[in-house]
Amino acid sequence: xxxxxxHVEANxxxxxxxxxxxxxxxxxxxxxxxxxxxxxxxRDNVILVCHALSGSARVADWWPELFPAVFDTSRYCxxxxxxxxxxxxxxxxxxxxxVTGTTYGPDFPLVSIRDMVHSQARLLDHxxxxxxxxxxxxxxxxxxxxxxxxxxxQRVERAIAIGAAPLSAMGLALNxxxxxxxxxxxAWRGGRYSAGEGPDAGLGLARGIxxxxxxxxxxxAQRFARRPNRNGEDPYRSYSERFDVAGxxxxxxxxxxxxxxxxxxxxxxxxxxxxxxxxxxESDREALRRIRARVLLVGISSDWLFPPEDVRxxxxxxxxxxxxxxxxxxxxxxxxxxxxxxxxxxAPFLTAALWRPAANPxxxxxxxxxxxxxx
Amino acid sequence: xxxxxxHVEANxxxxxxxxxxxxxxxxxxxxxxxxxxxxxxxRDNVILVCHALSGSARVADWWPELFPAVFDTSRYCxxxxxxxxxxxxxxxxxxxxxVTGTTYGPDFPLVSIRDMVHSQARLLDHxxxxxxxxxxxxxxxxxxxxxxxxxxxQRVERAIAIGAAPLSAMGLALNxxxxxxxxxxxAWRGGRYSAGEGPDAGLGLARGIxxxxxxxxxxxAQRFARRPNRNGEDPYRSYSERFDVAGxxxxxxxxxxxxxxxxxxxxxxxxxxxxxxxxxxESDREALRRIRARVLLVGISSDWLFPPEDVRxxxxxxxxxxxxxxxxxxxxxxxxxxxxxxxxxxAPFLTAALWRPAANPxxxxxxxxxxxxxx
Numbered sequence: 043x044x045x046x047x048x049h050v051e052a053n054x055x056x057x058x059x060x061x062x063x064x065x066x067x068x069x070x071x072x073x074x075x076x077x078x079x080x081x082x083x084x085r086d087n088v089i090l091v092c093h094a095l096s097g098s099a100r101v102a103d104w105w106p107e108l109f110p111a112v113f114d115t116s117r118y119c120x121x122x123x124x125x126x127x128x129x130x131x132x133x134x135x136x137x138x139x140x141v142t143g144t145t146y147g148p149d150f151p152l153v154s155i156r157d158m159v160h161s162q163a164r165l166l167d168h169x170x171x172x173x174x175x176x177x178x179x180x181x182x183x184x185x186x187x188x189x190x191x192x193x194x195x196q197r198v199e200r201a202i203a204i205g206a207a208p209l210s211a212m213g214l215a216l217n218x219x220x221x222x223x224x225x226x227x228x229a230w231r232g233g234r235y236s237a238g239e240g241p242d243a244g245l246g247l248a249r250g251i252x253x254x255x256x257x258x259x260x261x262x263a264q265r266f267a268r269r270p271n272r273n274g275e276d277p278y279r280s281y282s283e284r285f286d287v288a289g290x291x292x293x294x295x296x297x298x299x300x301x302x303x304x305x306x307x308x309x310x311x312x313x314x315x316x317x318x319x320x321x322x323x324e325s326d327r328e329a330l331r332r333i334r335a336r337v338l339l340v341g342i343s344s345d346w347l348f349p350p351e352d353v354r355x356x357x358x359x360x361x362x363x364x365x366x367x368x369x370x371x372x373x374x375x376x377x378x379x380x381x382x383x384x385x386x387x388x389a390p391f392l393t394a395a396l397w398r399p400a401a402n403p404x405x406x407x408x409x410x411x412x413x414x415x416x417x
Numbered sequence: 418x419x420x421x422x423x424h425v426e427a428n429x430x431x432x433x434x435x436x437x438x439x440x441x442x443x444x445x446x447x448x449x450x451x452x453x454x455x456x457x458x459x460r461d462n463v464i465l466v467c468h469a470l471s472g473s474a475r476v477a478d479w480w481p482e483l484f485p486a487v488f489d490t491s492r493y494c495x496x497x498x499x500x501x502x503x504x505x506x507x508x509x510x511x512x513x514x515x516v517t518g519t520t521y522g523p524d525f526p527l528v529s530i531r532d533m534v535h536s537q538a539r540l541l542d543h544x545x546x547x548x549x550x551x552x553x554x555x556x557x558x559x560x561x562x563x564x565x566x567x568x569x570x571q572r573v574e575r576a577i578a579i580g581a582a583p584l585s586a587m588g589l590a591l592n593x594x595x596x597x598x599x600x601x602x603x604a605w606r607g608g609r610y611s612a613g614e615g616p617d618a619g620l621g622l623a624r625g626i627x628x629x630x631x632x633x634x635x636x637x638a639q640r641f642a643r644r645p646n647r648n649g650e651d652p653y654r655s656y657s658e659r660f661d662v663a664g665x666x667x668x669x670x671x672x673x674x675x676x677x678x679x680x681x682x683x684x685x686x687x688x689x690x691x692x693x694x695x696x697x698x699e700s701d702r703e704a705l706r707r708i709r710a711r712v713l714l715v716g717i718s719s720d721w722l723f724p725p726e727d728v729r730x731x732x733x734x735x736x737x738x739x740x741x742x743x744x745x746x747x748x749x750x751x752x753x754x755x756x757x758x759x760x761x762x763x764a765p766f767l768t769a770a771l772w773r774p775a776a777n778p779x780x781x782x783x784x785x786x787x788x789x790x791x792x
Contacts, residue, residue, distance in 0.1 A: 064654055152655060211637035211662040212629065218663035219625050226618050228603040243601050250594050251626065254587065259721065262586035268693065278691050279439055280527060281683065285690065287586040288593035308656065315660065316653050318643065346634065346721075 046102035046109050048076035048122075053131060056164045063322070066151025069141050073165045074099045074124040074131025079115030081171065088119045088171050089396070090162065092179030092186035094381075095252075095310050096302055098130035099123050107385035112392045118175065123162050125182075127153050127309035132161075135305030136237065148233025150309055155182070155317045159189045163197070173197050176396055177335075180204035180381030181348070182310065185317045188337070188356075192319050195334040199400035202392065204340040204372070204381040207352040208318050216255045216347065217311045220248035224304045233305050245304045246295025253294050258344035258377035262287055330363035336401040337365065340391055342372045342380040366401040421477035421484050423451035423497075428506060431539045435501075438697070441526025444516050448540045449474045449499040449506025454490030456546065463494045463546050464771070465537065467554030467561035469756075470627075470685050471677055473505035474498050482760035487767045493550065498537050500557075502528050502684035507536075510680030511612065523608025525684055530557070530692045534564040538572070548572050551771055552710075555579035555756030556723070557685065560692045563712070563731075567694050570709040574775035577767065579715040579747070579756040582727040583693050591630045591722065592686045595623035599679045608680050620679045621670025628669050633719035633752035637662055705738035711776040712740065715766060717747045717755035741776040 053074050059067045076099040081088055091101045091113075101122035102109050113120045124132040127150065135150040166174070177187045177198055184206025191201035209217070227244025229235055254262075270277055271289035284292070323329040339357040341350030350371055360367025372387050374380035381388060428449050434442045451474040456463055466476045466488075476497035477484050488495045499507040502525065510525040541549070552562045552573055559581025566576035584592070602619025604610055629637075645652055646664035659667070695701040714732040716725030725746055735742025747762050749755035756763060 148656075152653075154653075208643060210634060211641040211643065211660075212634040214641075214643065214660045215625075215629055215637065215662045215666055218659065218666060219622060219629070222618075222622050222625065223598060223601070226598065226601050226622060243597075247594060247597050247601060250590075250597065254590055254594070259585060259587040259724065262590065266586040266589075268583060268586065268589065277687075278527075278529075278696070281523075281687055284593065285586075285589045287590045291590055291593060312652075312656055321653070349634065 046078065046106065048078050048100060048102070049080065050077040051075070051099070054165050054168050056161060060157075060161065060164075062151050062157050063154040064152040068126070068133060068151065069139070071126055071133035071161065072131075072137075073126070073133075073161055075165055076100050076122045078102060078109070078113065078120040078122075079118055081119045085171060086173065087117060087175055088121060088166075088173075089113065090166070090174050090177045090190070091120055091122050092162075092177065092183035093122060093125065094179070094181035094183045095307075095314065096298070097183070098128070099132075104382065108389060108392065111385075111389045112396065118396075121166075121169070121171075123165055125158050125310065126161050127158075127306055127313065129303040129306040134303070135233070135309060136303050147235075147305055150305060153309060153313055154321075155185045155189050155313050156193060156322070158313065159186050159193055162186070162190075163194055166197075173199060176200040176202060178202040178204075178392065179206070181206055181378065182314050182317075185314070188319060189317070191333045191335040191337055192323075192329050193332075195332050198335040200338070200395060200398070201333075201335040202338045202340070202395050203353075204388070205342045205345050205348045205353065205378050206339075207348050207356045209315060210349070210352060213255070213347050214315055216251060217315050220251050221308050221311055223247040223251060224308060230304065233308075235304070240299075240304045242299040245299050245302065245307060246292070248307060249295045249298040250291040253291055255347040256377055256379045258346065258375055260344060260375045261377060264375070266290060326359060327363050330360050330365060333360060333363070333365040334401060335366070336368070336395075336398060338368045338370065338391070338395045340370050340372055340381075340388070342374050342376070342378060344375050345378040345380065347378040421453065421481065423453050423475060423477070424455065425452040426450070426474070429540050429543050431536060435532075435536065435539075437526050437532045438529040439527040443501070443508060443526065444514070446501055446508035446536065447506075447512075448501070448508075448536055450540055451475050451497045453477060453484070453488065453495040453497075454493055456494045460546060461548065462492060462550055463496060463541075463548075464488065465541070465549050465552045465565070466495055466497050467537075467552065467558035468497060468500065469554070469556035469558045470682075470689065471673070472558070473503070474507075479757070483764060483767065486760075486764045487771065493771075496541075496544070496546075498540055500533050500685065501536050502533075502681055502688065504678040504681040509678070510608070510684060511678050522610075522680055525680060528684060528688055529696075530560045530564050530688050531568060531697070533688065534561050534568060537561070537565075538569055541572075548574060551575040551577060553577040553579075553767065554581070556581055556753065557689050557692075560689070563694060564692070566708045566710040566712055567698075567704050568707075570707050573710040575713070575770060575773070576708075576710040577713045577715070577770050578728075579763070580717045580720050580723045580728065580753050581714075582723050582731045584690060585724070585727060588630070588722050589690055591626060592690050595626050596683050596686055598622040598626060599683060605679065608683075610679070615674075615679045617674040620674050620677065620682060621667070623682060624670045624673040625666040628666055630722040631752055631754045633721065633750055635719060635750045636752060639750070641665060701734060702738050705735050705740060708735060708738070708740040709776060710741070711743070711770075711773060713743045713745065713766070713770045715745050715747055715756075715763070717749050717751070717753060719750050720753040720755065722753040
């Protein structure tokens with residue numbers, strides 16, 4: 043299947059100092075974006091698709107099955123934006139700091155999901171998009187969709203978050219160990235490695251740990267069971283020979299190091315950790331009361347990184363705050379990756395959510411302002 | 418509470434070449450053992466307690482709550498034996514190879530759970546113990562108990578295995594990543610590190626990964642939630658500051674590296690991977706048909722390293738093979754560590770199992786011999 047190409051793919055520079063929630067700033071960061079389809083004359087058909095940890099602005103590259111089943115570009119204008127901190131075109135650790143003339147590397151400032159969303163809002167300003175028909179994403183992409191609904195209630199009609207909630211202690215632990223793996227690699231050099239000489243083994247191990255959290259035990263058992271590695275290795279014979287699941291993880295690690303930067307991994311992993319809608323507001327409830335969008339949260343039955351109960355709890359808290367928080371569950375054995383793997387199930391959820399009327403407009407009176415720099 | 422001391426603690430040398438299932442051999446390996454209580458005159462009161470990955474022969478050091486509630490040394494003679502390959506007194510990678518006069522290090526041969534059990538049988542021969550009243554253990558200790566019941570049916574009256582079954586693909590994957598973590602550390606040096614200069618950071622990371630698999634998400638959420646590290650760090654402020662669960666994992670890693678050897682970790686982890694009762698026999702069923710003991714398998718409800726369904730399945734296969742395979746479940750939020758943490762629940766199971774009559778003696782006629790060296 044030929045890749046679907048965006049109609050526009052470009053960088054947008056956010057002029058001036060972009061101040062960050064944790065206190066740092068980025069001088070004139072750039073946001074890489076891709077647009078599929080076109081805004082209509084009312085500009086009310088724009089869908090912002092937020093990507094997960096290793097994704098990019100090129101939505102059709104990583105969610106191809108949704109074009110055109112869900113993302114019909116004759117109807118909708120689909121926009122993807124690469125995250126600040128990533129390594130797919132937006133300003134990140136491997137970018138040049140225009141002030142110092144050197145790459146940021148490990149000096150890249152701490153960015154939050156809120157910072158990412160606020161940079162996307164600046165991008166939409168630049169594009170002349172006032173309101174979003176829908177903001178949607180899975181995993182970290184879902185975190186962004188929720189942060190959009192809370193931080194920019196006037197700009198979001200529908201928000202869909204799949205396999206996303208604040209990370210539990212288990213999720214925080216998994217992310218921490220992944221960062222340790224990268225930093226354990228002698229090629230890490232405190233993050234000051236040269237291009238092409240990064241901590242490949244450490245990043246590969248981090249990816250291996252992450253892959254386990256993206257898959258369910260059931261799926262791994264179905265796919266690999268206790269079979270020896272398919273290349274003929276005999277794990278009963280020597281220390282170096284592997285079971286099939288180990289060969290798979292190593293292969294996934296190798297694929298990943300060819301396409302991702304270790305400093306970016308740490309930046310995005312920390313942003314994922316810090317996601318908490320209550321931050322900057324009086325309470326979780328006050329944050330959720332800001333929402334004006336119709337929110338759909340989708341849990342994935344076998345997801346143990348973002349357990350469906352956590353996702354359902356968040357939907358309940360949104361409803362308890364008097365807002366529209368629907369919950370649906372993807373019955374999938376794929377684990378967290380279900381949002382990229384079980385398209386036959388996911389697509390109808392998304393299509394239905396796009397067709398639902400926006401939430402009843404709630405008068406925006408005395409909407410508390412978030413205590414954050416870029417609002 | 419003062420530690421309970423064994424009545425005897427000593428090393429037993431197994432004279433001659435101890436041949437191993439995977440093909441190597443160990444010249445005159447030593448087994449460290451500890452004995453609590455004494456054999457009675459019929460020698461029918463001996464309980465062999467098999468330890469898990471990081472345990473030792475000193476059973477009362479790591480299962481203190483079971484003395485005397487379950488292991489009443491006025492009635493029973495409790496024997497613990499340190500595993501071959503471990504670093505608590507038995508021959509392992511940090512031992513001197515008597516043939517070469519240097520430490521084994523990474524040249525330590527591949528050992529299996531079967532090898533460990535066969536070395537224990539030699540130890541019992543040395544001690545004049547023909548039959549075991551009970552063999553019991555959790556995790557790798559449970560694997561040994563089951564291997565005992567299959568490989569030495571005439572010598573085992575009761576076998577109790579807690580949180581043990583052949584590892585699933587998820588378990589194999591977790592062990593693989595732990596070994597990668599050790600080998601990623603530059604201090605690993607292919608396993609040829611000097612004493613005190615081992616791959617501490619890598620072993621600490623391996624322990625961190627393992628700790629996650631030993632705990633349940635529910636327990637971590639209860640204990641740590643999303644709280645910042647208790648030492649005052651603010652994970653929202655910088656890359657290096659941690660959440661509480663990360664501080665906990667790092668602390669567990671530090672405690673572990675002070676007491677464990679990286680080469681031993683790899684040896685025992687590989688043995689755990691390879692555990693499969695069918696090996697050496699025609700089939701799983703033929704292996705299980707050898708059992709004469711009354712077997713009790715205990716699953717732990719929140720164990721995701723050895724899911725209770727896997728443990729229950731094994732009990733069913735034992736029954737389907739016409740043997741005694743009881744199943745009980747520990748309702749615990751502790752995860753795999755439940756066998757060390759939920760003593761109030763476990764102790765009654767064990768006490769009851771010790772009091773049950775041995776399985777009806779099945780005539781041992783034409784019992785197939787395992788195709789393994791030391792039988």
